[in-house]
Amino acid sequence: MARRRRREAKVIRRVIPKIFTCPKCGIQAVSVIEDKASGIVRVVCGNCGLATNLEYVKNMENVDYFNRFVDKYHSGELS
Numbered sequence: 552m553a554r555r556r557r558r559e560a561k562v563i564r565r566v567i568p569k570i571f572t573c574p575k576c577g578i579q580a581v582s583v584i585e586d587k588a589s590g591i592v593r594v595v596c597g598n599c600g601l602a603t604n605l606e607y608v609k610n611m612e613n614v615d616y617f618n619r620f621v622d623k624y625h626s627g628e629l630s
């Protein structure tokens with residue numbers, strides 16, 4: 552008795568969001584722009600203009616930069 556079990560083909564997709572929600576204005580308009588040539592990652596909100604430059608770190612993902620951006624904002628470094 553062979554029970555055929557259908558294996559669900561799970562596609563593991565790593566969706567890395569590119570647009571994040573701004574900690575200041577609450578609008579999903581924050582983009583992370585890596586400039587590997589200059590070693591700078593610019594995180595900028597397209598709505599309110601909140602922005603920062605971060606050092607490019609290998610293997611860091613957009614969300615990591617975004618988290619730093621939020622940390623900076625909450626620590627009062629950005630306004």
Ligand SMILES: [Zn+2]
Nearest residue numbers: 573576596599
């Ligand atoms: Zn904003």
